[in-house]
Every structure is written in structure tokens, then in C-alpha cells.
Amino acid sequence: MRRVSVFGATGSVGENTLDLIARRGDCQVVALSGGRNVARLAELARAHRAELAITAHEECHAELKSALAGSGIEVAAGAAALIEAASRPADWVMSAIVGAAGLAPGFAALAQGGVLALANKESLVSAGALLKAEAARHGATILPVDSEHSAVFQALVGEDIAAVEKVTLTASGGGLRDWPLEQLARATPADAGQHPNWAMGQRITIDSASMFNKAMEVIEAREFFGLAPAQIEVLIHPQSLVHALVGFRDGAVMAHLGAPDMRHPIGYALNWPQRAPLPVARLDLAQAARLDFHLPDPVRYPALGLAWQVMETGGSAGAVFNAAREAALDAFIGGQIGFLDMARLVSLTLESFARSDDISREPASLGEVLETDKEARRRAAALVGALPRCGAV
């Protein structure tokens, strides 16, 4: 039996992962983690006969314990319990917690020397170099789960990365892509929380509308594949059927196509290095009829350009960028700032670090990254009050 754990099991990626694990029928589920949705976590733990269920929140411990009473499933709660659970022997671990909270459990899982299927892009953006060094130290493999990165990874099988000229990540343009520019400042979290093609968690859906998600993915691609910033390009592709393209030095371009369903990249990581049948819709190009592409408008998507600024700075800039983005998203969801203020807030936070800190120095430890993350959130929160109101809801 293959031993597998899923962190962020109650989320959109987590649920899809468990669906595929159950279909394989050859996996022993070690640990499942969730947040405040304790009833769903307990249900999943029972259905998949997990050895251990962990809620990230100490105050939910008693509720989870009572929901799993008599099941024989071990129960734990809190950040330290998540790390302990990730340290338990497993061959395959899914990292699908949303946000920087996924960083430490992912790190701990690498010490098993198995496969870390990484949906949590925040880990690579905040601590890419450290994460890769930890994987190398333990002989662990990090596999991409983000659909675009899985697409690039698949296009690179058997190829020499030195022969790559350019990687193109596609973007749907998000839920507000057809809105008139002058209305964007007044978009609400409900408006931005609609996605035209993908069913995902609320936070990544809003990040898709602002293209903060794509900015994260550009940095993620640089880290995963060791690309120079100038080798990465983003194109808006409203149909979301082409997930990424890799251009080689002989002029050939390999594109990865498929229906927009996260069970494809999750399943690829689960079955890797083989391919196994997956319950995803088959691509019907005759029915799709057309594939459109265009360059993103920097005025509509001010967040996207910040990715190149962060990559040029290097060092801790990724950790500052991610933490400030999470703080900006919280402020937007909480009604404190407007949709377009998110990019301004992140830009101002990056500036504040550029003025006063040695931001371009590589962080030496995970602890240092977490300190930077905390400080960036503190500064971003302080800047929320100072931001001239621009269409806040």
C-alpha cells in the first residue's frame, strides 16, 4: 500500500485529490488536515479511513474529537500538530493548504524523501531556494500541481532545460476580464469571486481576477524550472484549454491542452512517472472551435508586473510579496480596500522593504522567511489605513 497524506484536504484541491486517491484503491491515508470545517474533515477522515485528522485551529480540537469519537482515528490540532503529522512516514504528500500556512508542513514532509505534490504555490514564492535545497538534502521530489506548471513539466519530459527559450503561461483573465476598466475599482469580493472556467477556492479565484495568481505563478515557474525572468511570458487565453507552452531553441513549441479540471494535474502528480486513466472530460477541439490569445493589459492587471520586480530583486522579495498579497486580499475581502488597491498596497509594502531592509539577501532559514512574512503582514496592515481610498466597498 502506498502511504499518502493530504494537507488542506477540505479545500478544492484537497477534495479532488481524495477523489482520485479513492479511485486508485491502493493507498493508505495517513494524515488529513483541514481548517474550521470540522464536520467535513471528520467525514473525509472516516470515508478514507485516515490514521490521523488534524484541524489547523486549536479551538476546533474538541469539536473534531467528538465528531470522530469511536472511529479509532487519531485527532490533533494546531500548527505544531500539522508539522508533526507531515513528519509521519508517507510516500506521497499533497500540499494544498492555502497561503503561507502551507509552508512549514510542506517543508516537514520533504524530510521523508518521498514525493511532495505542491499545489501551495505560496511555498515556492516565499521560500523557493530553501524548499529546493531541503528536497535535494533528503532526496525528495517536488512535483507541480498548479495546472500551468504541470503542463510545462509534462512538455519538458525527455527535454533538456537548456534548450528552452521561452515558457508561456496562459491566464483566463479572471471573472472581471470583460468589465469596463472604470468599474474595476468598485468590484466587490462577490464579483471577483466568480471564475469563468475553473472551480477553485475563494482566495485563488479573487487572485485570478486581479492576476495576483498569475504573478505568483510566474515566480513559481522561475523557481520550478530555473528560468530567467525574461524567459517567462503570460498570455490571456479565455478558453483555458491550452495551459502552457514551451518554446525551444530550434523554434518548436510544445503546448499542453486539456479540459480545465484540476483532477488532471493532481492525477498526473499522483500517478507520476506513469500515466493512468483519469475521469476528466476529453478535449473536443472541433466543439471548442477556436483558441484565442492576447497580451494582458498592464492597466487592467497592475499586479502582474510586480512578479518581474520581485524576481529582479530576489532574496526575501518573494516572501514580502506573498505576505503583502495575502494581507491585501484579507483587506479586500473584509471591505477595507477596493479591488485595485490590492496591487497598490503590495507595491507600497515592497517599497517599504526596499528602503529599509536588505531585501535582496537570500533568507538563510525557514524561520527567517516566517519572520519576514510576519513583518510584511504587519507593514501591509499599517499601510491599509494610510492608503487613499480608491473605490473601497
Ligand code: NAD
Ligand atoms: P481552498 O480555500 O479551497 O482550501 C484550502 C485548504 O486549506 C482547506 O482545507 C482549509 O481548511 C485549509 N486552510 C485554510 N487556512 C489554513 C491555515 N491557516 N492553516 C492550515 N490550513 C488552512 O483552497 P484551494 O483552492 O484548494 O487552494 C489550495 C492551494 O492550492 C492554494 O495554494 C492555491 O493557490 C493552490 N491551487 C489551487 C488550485 C485550485 O484549482 N483550487 C489550482 C492551482 C493551485
Ligand code: MG
Ligand atoms: Mg494555475
